[in-house]
Amino acid sequence: xxxxxxxxxxxxxxxxxxxxxxxxxxxxxxxxxxxxxxxxxxxxxxxxxxxxxxxxxxxxxxxxxxxxxxxxxxxxxxxxxxxxxxxxxxxxxxxxxxxxx
Amino acid sequence: xxxxxxxxxxxxxxxxxxxxxxxxxxxxxxxxxxxxxxxxxxxxxxxxxxxxxxxxxxxxxxxxxxxxxxxxxxxxxxxxxxxxxxxxxxxxxxxxxxxxxxxxxxxxxxxxxxxxxxxxxxxxxxxxxxxxxxxxxxxxxxxxxxxxxxxxxxxxxxxxxxxxxx
Amino acid sequence: xxxxxxxxxxxxxxxxxxxxxxxxxxxxxxxxxxxxxxxxxxxxxxxxxxxxxxxxxxxxxxxxxxxxxxxxxxxxxxxxxxxxxxxxxxxxxxxxxxxxxxxxxxxxxxxxxxxxxxxxxxxxxxxxxxxxxxxxxxxxxxxxxxxxxxxxxxxxxxxxxxxxxxxxxxxxxxxxxxxxxxxxxxxxxxxxxxxxxxxxxxxxxxxxxxxxxxxxxxxxxxxxxxxxxxxxxxxxxxxxxxxxxxxxxxxxxxxxxxxxxxxxxxxxxxxxxxxxxxxxxxxxxxxxxxxxxxxxxxxxxxxxxxxxxxxxxxxxxxxxxxxxxxxxxxxxxxxxxxxxxxxxxxxxxxxxxxxxxxxxxxxxxxxxxxxxxxxxxxxxxxxxxxxxxxxxxxxxxxxxxxxxxxxxxxxxxxxxxxxxxxxxxxxxxxxxxxxxxxxxxxxxxxxxxxxxxxxxxxxxxxxxxxxxxxxxxxxxxxxxxxxxxxxxxxxxxxxxxxxxxx
Numbered sequence: 001x002x003x004x005x006x007x008x009x010x011x012x013x014x015x016x017x018x019x020x021x022x023x024x025x026x027x028x029x030x031x032x033x034x035x036x037x038x039x040x041x042x043x044x045x046x047x048x049x050x051x052x053x054x055x056x057x058x059x060x061x062x063x064x065x066x067x068x069x070x071x072x073x074x075x076x077x078x079x080x081x082x083x084x085x086x087x088x089x090x091x092x093x094x095x096x097x098x099x100x101x
Numbered sequence: 102x103x104x105x106x107x108x109x110x111x112x113x114x115x116x117x118x119x120x121x122x123x124x125x126x127x128x129x130x131x132x133x134x135x136x137x138x139x140x141x142x143x144x145x146x147x148x149x150x151x152x153x154x155x156x157x158x159x160x161x162x163x164x165x166x167x168x169x170x171x172x173x174x175x176x177x178x179x180x181x182x183x184x185x186x187x188x189x190x191x192x193x194x195x196x197x198x199x200x201x202x203x204x205x206x207x208x209x210x211x212x213x214x215x216x217x218x219x220x221x222x223x224x225x226x227x228x229x230x231x232x233x234x235x236x237x238x239x240x241x242x243x244x245x246x247x248x249x250x251x252x253x254x255x256x257x258x259x260x261x262x263x264x265x266x267x
Numbered sequence: 268x269x270x271x272x273x274x275x276x277x278x279x280x281x282x283x284x285x286x287x288x289x290x291x292x293x294x295x296x297x298x299x300x301x302x303x304x305x306x307x308x309x310x311x312x313x314x315x316x317x318x319x320x321x322x323x324x325x326x327x328x329x330x331x332x333x334x335x336x337x338x339x340x341x342x343x344x345x346x347x348x349x350x351x352x353x354x355x356x357x358x359x360x361x362x363x364x365x366x367x368x369x370x371x372x373x374x375x376x377x378x379x380x381x382x383x384x385x386x387x388x389x390x391x392x393x394x395x396x397x398x399x400x401x402x403x404x405x406x407x408x409x410x411x412x413x414x415x416x417x418x419x420x421x422x423x424x425x426x427x428x429x430x431x432x433x434x435x436x437x438x439x440x441x442x443x444x445x446x447x448x449x450x451x452x453x454x455x456x457x458x459x460x461x462x463x464x465x466x467x468x469x470x471x472x473x474x475x476x477x478x479x480x481x482x483x484x485x486x487x488x489x490x491x492x493x494x495x496x497x498x499x500x501x502x503x504x505x506x507x508x509x510x511x512x513x514x515x516x517x518x519x520x521x522x523x524x525x526x527x528x529x530x531x532x533x534x535x536x537x538x539x540x541x542x543x544x545x546x547x548x549x550x551x552x553x554x555x556x557x558x559x560x561x562x563x564x565x566x567x568x569x570x571x572x573x574x575x576x577x578x579x580x581x582x583x584x585x586x587x588x589x590x591x592x593x594x595x596x597x598x599x600x601x602x603x604x605x606x607x608x609x610x611x612x613x614x615x616x617x618x619x620x621x622x623x624x625x626x627x628x629x630x631x632x633x634x635x636x637x638x639x640x641x642x643x644x645x646x647x648x649x650x651x652x653x654x655x656x657x658x659x660x661x662x663x664x665x666x667x668x669x670x671x672x673x674x675x676x677x678x679x680x681x682x683x684x685x686x687x688x689x690x691x692x693x694x695x696x697x698x699x700x701x702x703x704x705x706x707x708x709x710x711x712x713x714x715x716x717x718x719x720x721x722x723x724x725x726x727x728x729x730x731x732x733x734x735x736x737x738x739x740x741x742x743x744x745x746x747x748x749x750x751x752x753x754x755x756x757x758x759x760x761x762x763x764x765x766x767x768x769x
Binding site for chain 1: 404445453
């Protein structure tokens with residue numbers, strides 16, 4: 001029987017993978033992909049809890065808003081990355097280092 | 102094994118394995134396409150959980166919108182002949198340690214906690230109900246999200262637009 | 268819930284946000300016309316909209332109710348923060364203009380005003396959020412509009428790099444926070460904050476300490492990011508340095524205040540069971556000490572790092588990290604007095620920090636530099652500006668009778684009255700204030716005593732600029748005369764709407 005915990009384990013794996021990507025990747029677009037994995041894992045949680053626990057649709061509605069927010073965030077992030085590329089011909093985070101104290 | 106279990110394991114494996122490819126692949130293009138499979142796997146899990154509207158939304162927006170945008174981002178930030186598209190990885194060890202630590206903690210939380218014991222919601226058609234909620238209880242976030250999209254659209258366009266003579 | 272009558276009543280109580288929304292749409296439309304007068308019209312619309320919203324939010328003070336089906340809440344605390352946040356935006360628009368900010372010269376004005384109105388609206392929504400979905404949505408709205416504002420100087424590498432670091436760091440922190448919120452939903456079965464509090468108080472929290480700690484830490488990553496406390500402060504110096512200074516000034520006060528507002532609401536109505544004295548967090552692992560450690564680290568890291576800074580924007584960035592640490596003392600106190608201290612400190616912080624940034628902007632306008640090493644001799648060249656800066660820096664230091672002193676007084680008092688075990692914490696705060704005094708004084712010394720390498724001509728401030736410097740200066744000095752009123756206002760704003768009777 002597939003229960004709540006099966007889904008939670010999948011989402012925990014996604015979250016950890018996303019964090020791994022964020023921590024180790026040097027390309028900005030790759031870090032964004034890691035963020036998307038994290039957001040998807042949280043969404044999976046919300047839907048799973050909606051299904052197995054409370055029985056209300058609040059989790060699913062919350063997840064819809066997360067998807068909307070993720071879209072807006074990616075749009076702005078890519079605009080910034082594109083500008084970075086235009087100014088410096090790189091999207092490598094290591095080379096974004098002129099701000100130093 | 103019941104049919105539900107088989108489907109769950111298939112989609113679960115698709116999701117997690119392609120997630121691993123996203124994070125570990127050498128080439129950006131491989132990561133992007135693996136991300137496609139991850140989104141697809143998550144959508145399948147949504148269907149299994151009875152969130153049909155959400156699954157459709159996931160496919161439309163994540164795959165049809167966000168992933169396409171990410172691919173544009175990948176393509177536009179490399180010279181066209183630079184098909185290598187290699188993505189460097191720095192200092193793998195601390196990342197792996199932190200990520201595994203997080204994984205262990207979250208599994209412990211998932212398994213040891215008494216999650217809310219409610220009636221649950223057996224899979225059913227959700228679209229009508231979701232629509233009613235958008236116009237009812239969730240009206241404020243719905244409208245606020247539309248302002249967010251307007252501002253994000255305007256902002257992203259403004260950042261990327263090249264300066265022209267005033 | 269969510270029926271038409273409910274929506275109509277809610278809209279009446281929601282006027283400030285509606286006014287701001289209308290202003291955003293009008294500014295965007297006006298800017299799209301491409302007419303010659305669109306910049307002036309945009310500015311008038313923005314100032315008018317903010318003023319109107321401020322007036323309405325003050326008028327709505329007595330109301331206490333849930334609106335829009337429980338998604339948002341109107342209560343005295345919310346009204347206080349609404350007024351504070353709208354006032355902050357208003358000051359930014361009025362004092363920092365496209366004329367006196369060299370960095371913004373030549374950039375589009377209409378979009379800036381629309382963004383500023385949008386971030387104000389988002390701040391207001393954040394301060395009044397009553398549901399996890401609304402909380403996350405509002406937080407992301409604030410963040411995304413801030414990212415765009417930081418990237419405003421499109422052709423400038425530092426602005427671009429700052430916004431990149433900001434957005435990546437922010438996305439990660441809020442992603443972690445979202446995961447925590449999802450677990451909270453699973454634990455309590457609802458996304459409504461009052462209902463969560465009831466569920467936690469009823470014993471769920473005691474039964475699941477590991478889950479509660481994980482949730483709280485994950486959720487705090489989002490709050491910590493917004494308020495720039497350690498260990499989520501790494502973005503702060505780079506972003507403050509790279510962003511256009513008016514945006515930096517805005518970021519240092521408004522999203523920070525909104526972050527503290529939601530932190531207060533979340534901890535006090537979400538996790539705590541309020542009583543009139545010290546409030547206890549529902550069965551959690553020793554939260555108070557975790558918050559204390561975060562606060563101490565913020566103060567120390569901020570102050571120590573500021574000691575060696577020569578770039579004024581970075582110096583003020585580290586200073587604001589330290590001040591976030593002091594403000595957190597109000598959260599740690601977990602009492603009515605603590606919440607009141609937090610509110611007073613934020614009010615004081617608004618006028619002193621904006622004043623400091625305005626002076627930095629004006630110096631940049633005339634001299635083209637943010638480097639402290641170019642500041643010697645300013646006293647002879649513009650005594651008024653140097654004097655004003657002295658007032659702002661002394662206020663930041665916490666010297667009486669300036670408003671900054673009152674802020675520190677309140678937080679220290681709130682901590683000390685919690686008992687002996689908190690004394691060491693107050694002592695650390697005092698030591699930090701002393702360390703901070705050093706680098707604030709160093710700025711003053713450079714401006715007043717040091718001799719410049721080459722003599723530069725004196726400069727006169729434009730009348731508008733001088734006026735706003737005066738206004739902020741008086742804002743630091745005069746409040747003491749009406750202190751009873753201000754204290755009374757803060758006191759009466761302290762009632763948090765605790766949800767419908769259950």
